[in-house]
Amino acid sequence: MKMAFLFSALLACAPLAARAADTGAPLRFVLIPKTVHPWFDKVNTGAHAAADLLARLTGRRIEIEYRAPQTADVSSQNDIIERAVATHPDGLILDLLDEKGNHATMQEAVDEKVPMTVFDSLPPEGMDVTAVGADFCEQGTIAAQRLASLIGGKGEVAIMMGVPTAPNHSLRAQCERTAFAKYPGITVVATGIDNDSIETAQKQAAAVMQAHPDLAGWVACDASGPVGIGQAIRESGRTGKVREVGLDNLNDMIQLIHDGVADSSASSRPEMQGYWAVVAAWQRALGQKTPKYIDTGIDVLTRKNI
Missing domain, CATH: 3.40.50.2300 (Response regulator)
Structure with a gap:
């Protein structure tokens, strides 16, 4: 009812020129x-x-x-x-x-x-x-701050980019780095690029964790990244050892949270x-x-x- 009222108000406020443009087609x-x-x-x-x-x-x-x-x-x-x-x-x-x-x-x-x-x-x-x-910066900041809290403000972390040229993905990554920089004990040791592919994210996350055995946690910049990260964490047997805060509300992301593989997700x-x-x-x-x-x-x- 409220939404119908809102659209009725929008229609009532439409300029005459706009109403004239409505030909019915x-x-x-x-x-x-x-x-x-x-x-x-x-x-x-x-x-x-x-x-x-x-x-x-x-x-x-x-x-x-x-x-x-x-x-x-x-x-x-x-x-x-x-x-x-x-x-x-x-x-x-x-x-x-x-x-x-x-x-x-x-x-x-x-x-x-x-x-x-x-x-x-x-x-x-x-x-x-x-x-x-x-607000993409706010979204990335929420994820980074939650991860920082989970790992006690210290440790090695990694960021999974989506498509580096995408404005929203790059802005999230920038703001995640800014949030981590406020914690002297946190070091960003790796950045993966998944190009919005869950499979690519899984492979990248597995490689990063192999190269950095002391990695404490992950954040991501797109919806595919955290799902692939969660799969890599589960497959490597590091659930609870490597913490993850994801992005968005894909069913697979929600399942990872439910299973305890991921802590949470900052979802648009x-x-x-x-x-x-x-x-x-x-x-x-x-x-x-x-x-x-x-x-x-x-x-x-x-x-x-x-």
């Missing part, structure tokens, strides 16, 4: 994540939930086209964006793999007057694009990101101004609350 938004991944499936679920509610409230159908690169590859993502722009959708909803690498393709969308919204990311500097997501809310990205895209499609940033918040998941 379906609105079509193309949702392009970083790669095929369970986390983005949750985003897609939230996006469809918002589209369904808006359609019920307005009587105007909203189509969500989900087009995910098979791997986290910038050129593949740019190709998908270019092909989407060529179809002149009512909006693009993007999670950027590389702010600089995606810039030229995003500019093509601007030139073709295709509105854009980004989620789980930050827009290129100077582009008038609404960003939807959690992917369903909510997809939901509000569609709301912002809908407002843009109707010619309305949208916020610069929509913060969807962070959940700290532990064995007590999962």
Whole structure:
């Protein structure tokens, strides 16, 4: 009821020009994540939930086209964006793999007057694009501080990067390092790169722990990293010896917390990101101004609350 009231208020406040733009034809938004991944499936679920509610409230159908690169590859993502722009959708909803690498393709969308919204990311500097997501620095800081507390403020730790060029992944890593730097007894001894692949993260984590037998704990910068780390910890028989604080709310991450392999997870809310990205895209499609940033918040998941 509250959400329906909110959307009714948004409709009532819509400028006349925006209402005139509503011809009754379906609105079509193309949702392009970083790669095929369970986390983005949750985003897609939230996006469809918002589209369904808006359609019920307005009587105007909203189509969500989900087009995910098979791997986290910038050129593949740019190709998908270019092909989407060529179809002149009512909006693009993007999670950027590389702010600089995606810039030229995003500019093509601007030139073709295709509105854009980004989620789980930050827009290129100077582009008038609404960003939807959690505070990435806060998320990384929460994870690092929880790990520091778990290991008593001393010991060797490692960071698992996702895609190093991704704005959200690199910002989390930067803020994790800043948080660890406040503890003179903590040393970051290794940084893995998993490119948003659980299998790669598992292999990287196993290699790091073999090279650093005194490793005390792990944090990650993406949703795949902590799952792979947890698998490596379990397989090496180091559950309880190497501590982990993960990110996000994949089912595998929740199971690792439940099993005691991971302590907790600083989780963004992917369903909510997809939901509000569609709301912002809908407002843009109707010619309305949208916020610069929509913060969807962070959940700290532990064995007590999962």
